Amino acid sequence: MRSTVGKTTVTLELGDITGHKADAIVNAANSSLLGGGGVDGAIHRRGGPDILAQCRDIAANQGPLPPGDAVSTNAGKLLARRVLHTVGPIWRGGDEDEPETLVRCYRSCLELARQEGLRTVAFPSISTGAYGYPIDQAAQIATGAVVGFLHEHPASFDRITWVLFEEKTFGVYASALSAISAGKRSSDS
Numbered sequence: 001m002r003s004t005v006g007k008t009t010v011t012l013e014l015g016d017i018t019g020h021k022a023d024a025i026v027n028a029a030n031s032s033l034l035g036g037g038g039v040d041g042a043i044h045r046r047g048g049p050d051i052l053a054q055c056r057d058i059a060a061n062q063g064p065l066p067p068g069d070a071v072s073t074n075a076g077k078l079l080a081r082r083v084l085h086t087v088g089p090i091w092r093g094g095d096e097d098e099p100e101t102l103v104r105c106y107r108s109c110l111e112l113a114r115q116e117g118l119r120t121v122a123f124p125s126i127s128t129g130a131y132g133y134p135i136d137q138a139a140q141i142a143t144g145a146v147v148g149f150l151h152e153h154p155a156s157f158d159r160i161t162w163v164l165f166e167e168k169t170f171g172v173y174a175s176a177l178s179a180i181s182a183g184k185r186s187s188d189s
């Protein structure tokens with residue numbers, strides 16, 4: 001699945017984000033930055049202790065990372081150059097700013113990547129595992145947030161990829177991205 005926004009290719013892959021080669025991969029972390037399960041656990045396991053050491057320093061210096069914010073570390077033994085750690089919203093029914101917070105996760109990561117000159121970025125499906133965000137809604141928000149950011153910054157990135165762990169999640173993101181591309185075509189004509 002592939003689409004183009006400005007000069008950026010937007011793609012979806014099925015697989016494990018820890019094996020993905022990009023300037024940056026995104027970690028769906030928690031506010032402590034001290035690791036956990038899911039993507040977070042996999043990144044720290046495969047990336048080695050360097051990443052956790054930097055996370056500890058950041059947490060010691062600035063305290064817990066608020067949901068929606070992002071920080072960067074190096075990527076230890078991973079193929080990526082940097083890891084962008086963001087904290088998604090915990091799903092509490094949708095009336096506690098979960099959508100706005102999820103949008104901010106994607107925008108914060110892309111803003112940080114832009115500042116660091118990182119031109120290829122891979123995301124997992126933030127918040128849809130342990131944090132329980134309904135996948136259909138999360139996929140619409142994620143794709144809308146990224147495509148919106150790319151329209152604002154059409155020359156900042158070469159490639160944005162979602163690396164999705166389950167076929168079901170992949171299918172939902174593919175539908176969401178197709179819907180945006182179709183909307184763009186009809187408004188262009």
Ligand code: AR6
Nearest residue numbers: 016017028030036037038039040042127128129130131165
């Ligand atoms: N590569 C790509 N996607 C993955 C991988 C992987 N290696 N492993 C899991 N996923 P989650 P969250 C998918 O729970 O919901 C952690 O404990 C997974 O199937 O990793 O934001 C943190 O420390 C799901 O589709 O992140 C936090 O406490 C998606 O990634 C909390 O979980 C996100 O699932 C964050 O929860």
